[in-house]
Amino acid sequence: QVTLRESGPALVKPTQTLTLTCTFSGFSLSTREMCVTWIRQPPGKALEWLARIDWDDDKYYRTSLKTRLTISKDTSKNQVVLTMTNVDPVDTATYYCARTTKKLYYFDYWGQGTLVTVSS
Amino acid sequence: EVVLRQSPATLSVSLGERATLSCRASLSFSSNLAWYQQKPGQAPRLLIYAASTRATGIPARFSGSGSGTEFTLTISSLQSEDFAVYYCQQYNKWPPMYTFGQGTKLEIK
Numbered sequence: 001q002v003t004l005r006e007s008g009p010a011l012v013k014p015t016q017t018l019t020l021t022c023t024f025s026g027f028s029l030s031t032r033e034m035c036v037t038w039i040r041q042p043p044g045k046a047l048e049w050l051a052r053i054d055w056d057d058d059k060y061y062r063t064s065l066k067t068r069l070t071i072s073k074d075t076s077k078n079q080v081v082l083t084m085t086n087v088d089p090v091d092t093a094t095y096y097c098a099r100t101t102k103k104l105y106y107f108d109y110w111g112q113g114t115l116v117t118v119s120s
Numbered sequence: 121e122v123v124l125r126q127s128p129a130t131l132s133v134s135l136g137e138r139a140t141l142s143c144r145a146s147l148s149f150s151s152n153l154a155w156y157q158q159k160p161g162q163a164p165r166l167l168i169y170a171a172s173t174r175a176t177g178i179p180a181r182f183s184g185s186g187s188g189t190e191f192t193l194t195i196s197s198l199q200s201e202d203f204a205v206y207y208c209q210q211y212n213k214w215p216p217m218y219t220f221g222q223g224t225k226l227e228i229k
Contacts, residue, residue, distance in 0.1 A: 037218070047156075047164065047207055049218035060216040063121075096163055105211030105218070106154035108175065110163035 002026035004111035022080040022097030040093040124221035132229040143191040143208035
């Protein structure tokens with residue numbers, strides 16, 4: 001059974017760095033072609049893809065946020081970490097991690113999401 | 121970058137009736153299009169991939185069609201549990217980039 005769970009702070013101050021962790025089970029990021037992505041959704045708005053990390057440690061970022069995002073993995077812990085620097089109130093959103101593969105282009109399993117509010 | 125435009129923004133349909141949701145792309149691409157259902161307070165759920173293939177466990181009343189720039193999600197006979205927001209999503213292979221539409225809210229008429 002595949003599960004993903006996001007964790008991180010619920011409240012972050014503007015200009016701070018946000019660190020989110022995705023802990024998953026039921027699959028391994030050492031499996032060929034496997035990938036984990038981060039997607040966010042501001043309140044009442046649409047979904048927005050942020051970043052992807054692949055089994056071979058290839059990393060891809062949303063172009064507009066590339067300078068602020070870093071994605072990494074700890075295969076032994078079944079975790080993927082996303083950091084976002086210099087956060088702003090517009091970064092307030094529910095952040096999801098989701099599974100995909102290099103050959104698939106859709107997200108078949110999602111975490112339940114974690115709401116992050118950026119406010120002073 | 122491909123932009124996906126979904127229409128209508130809100131669709132009001134009665135129980136048992138058919139709902140047709142549209143997703144139009146700004147550029148033609150392969151049939152690498154997926155549809156998701158999202159209920160309030162929940163994560164999105166994969167419904168359809170490759171434009172027309174139902175994901176595991178998705179009822180047959182959900183169907184997808186289309187190619188190029190025009191894609192459609194049809195729900196043949198609406199059940200109460202189908203009222204939700206629906207998103208389409210496409211994938212750009214290189215550089216890897218995923219784009220979602222702005223969503224269609226399906227509500228009870």
